[in-house]
Amino acid sequence: MNESPSPEEGAEQARRTADAVARRSYGKLVAFLAARTRDVAAAEDALSEAFAAALAVWPLQRCPANPEAWLLTVARRKLIDAARRRQSGDMAAAQLQLLAEGLQWVAQADIPDQRLALMFACAHPAIEASIHAPLILQVVLGLDAKTIASAFLTSPAAMGKRLVRAKEKIRQAGIPFSVPEREELAGRLDTVLQAIYAAFAEGWSDPEGGDAARRDLTEEALFLARLVSELLPQQAETLGLLALMLHAEARRGVRRTTSGEYVPLAEQDPAQWDAAMIAEAEALLQRASALHVLGRYQLEGALQSAHVHRRRSGSANWAEVVQLYDALLAITGSPVVVINRALALAQLHGPEVALDSLQAIATDERLAQYQPYWAARAELLTRIGAHAEAGRAYEMAIGLERDPAVRRFLQRRQAALSG
Amino acid sequence: MSYILMTYVNEAGWFALSKAEQEQGVAAYKAYAEALTKAGVLLGSNRLQGGSTATTVRISHGKPQVLDGPYVDSKEQLGGYFIIDVADLDAAIAWAARCPAAGHGVVEVRPLWPMPA
Known part of the structure; x- marks a missing residue:
């Protein structure tokens, strides 16, 4: 023995x-x-x-x-x-x-679990916001600077330096390792959730799952979101964020054909989505709404839920989707929301109304280099028959896209204009 | 700051593509150059002919030595470059990631040595 x-x-x-x-x-x-x-x-x-x-x-x-x-x-x-x-x-x-x-x-x-306090220290407002997510990934999960740098499209040397500087700041500025008091909690929690969502979004941008470091990043972000929602189960937005991420994750594999071509949501087979993850997400959204504190992650989760429901039931619910985008826009004021809202609006009131709604953000300089803006414009312009202008918008979207499969998808759409 | 994005690609891969795929590939580079131009960051770019057309020259013991072929004989060869002017390295990396070559080869990002005014 x-x-x-x-x-x-x-x-x-x-x-x-x-x-x-x-x-x-x-x-x-x-x-x-x-x-x-x-x-x-x-x-x-x-x-x-x-x-x-x-x-x-x-x-x-x-x-x-x-x-x-x-x-x-x-x-x-x-x-x-x-x-x-x-x-x-x-x-x-x-x-x-x-x-x-x-x-x-x-x-x-039993070692006391102070991970939540550590996360609040990493996402402290005294630390530059863009390093919150990398810092949490390194300090709470032990990922190395090289992996984090690739995920966040920055050089490993620069990422390493920024991480070192942020840790020095925690020590020298005396940033506390504590969970903020009730009055402060919601605001401070938001920076933690933002960091987790940023990590998830970076992982999500590797749809083929070919890049192991990135794929792991969505898993790590889900792990963190689960951890936070277990430690703070009464915070509606932590549940909303986890629901949002689970909804997205449930469709991960279906975004590509077996030969690696991009499949948009409207053309995915709902039977291939991960039903267990979707069910978990739906239950989380229910729990969150019972807490009666609305927020952006719950709204984004509800949007995912509405898309899933539409595709599964085959019945259009665009009015509800537009309403959810309206609420989200009121909270975030984000041009990204305006773009997604325009695409839903096109389903409800037609492409002209949708294009008009994009005028509100046309002067936003950040959008000039934002692929989804050009892809949305191209799609809407195609629908009103403005093919020359649509072709130019596709050209911009293709030039700005970094995923080869999405690039090929956009090129096929562009080619179909002249066909 | 100015950066050069040097694209290293497997030249054999290009000839293995169908005509339609080659056209799609060229169109992707054209769209990329267009996006760089519209963003106002492109200073210059060129596509190079294949590595087999390269010749290397060095002075050895006071005499020029001329050799056929590229300096580094690797599967992936320098295929072209884009010189861009952007705020910082992260912006340069973001453009490098959008370069079609990043999908089928490698893009090396190097800051240019600043010229004295």
Whole structure:
């Protein structure tokens, strides 16, 4: 019974256990290690040393019964060593005191879950908004800068520097590791949800799922959204965001034919959508609406729900869809909403009305380089028979599209104009 | 800042395409150049002839040495470039991602050395 595993088996088992712990608890361990000192970078370094130690030691001794506690004990010792090396005098004494206070937890089986507090620190208004999502992905989930940089279309070196700077800011500015009080919660929560949604959207932009790092990003974002909605179940918008993401995820695989061609929503086979995910999303939207606090994610979730219902039942519900876009527009004022609303409006009142509605945003400079704007214009112009103008709009949409399959789809539409 | 986007593509891939696919490919590059122009960022661009037409020259021991073929003999060859003027590296990367070459090859983004005024 007590046979020792072979060295290969031992190493393999150690690696599997370490991977599982990293997957399950990385953010929990970082949050716990950094909560007192607010030094996220030092916590991450100590934790990565602890993982390296685990891979060296576990194969020789069997994996510990509580690997999280083992890692935490080692990481904490590394942190204390590092603090001793780095500093001397009063500063060091204060720092060591803070670190020692945490030690008592390690003996216990349950590590307190401070991931939510860590997320609020990462998405703090004092930190530049565009780094919130990358920071959460790194600190809570342990993704490396290279993976994050690709997903956010930026250089790995630049992403690495920005992450380091943001962590320094948390430490130096004394950004708190805490969940904000009730009055502040809704506003602060919004930045956390935005960061999660940004991560999801970046993952979503790899429809072929060919890029493993990106595909994982939607899974990671779903993991974070589930975590936040478990920890804050009474916040309607966290439920709305999770519902919205599940609706989108349910259609992931159906967006491409087997040969990799783009399939728009209107041409997808609803039977191939993931029914379990859709059911979960619908239940979440129900729960959210019972809380009587409307918000943008619930509205976007409701829009997804309306699209699913229309395609499944075959009955048009464009009036409801336009209404939802109106409400969303009132909250966000976003030109992106105006574009989607115009396409729904075209179904309800015809393409001329829809094109008129786009006039409101025609002078917005950001749209000049926004593919969906040109694709929507091209589609509407085609429908009123303005083929030359439609062709030029398609040309812009094609030039701005980065997904080759969508580019081919737009090129087919453009070619059909002259056919 | 000015950047050059250099496209590296597998030349054999081009000849393996059907005529219709080649036309679609050329049209995608044309649309891309058009979008760069409309955005007011394009400073210049060219498509190069195939790597087999390349000749390399270097002075070795005081004498010119001329060799047939491209400098780097790899499957993916420099096929063209776009020089653009944009706010920063992230903007350049965003344009590189839209370049059709990013879909079937690689786009290298390099800042140009600033010219003294």
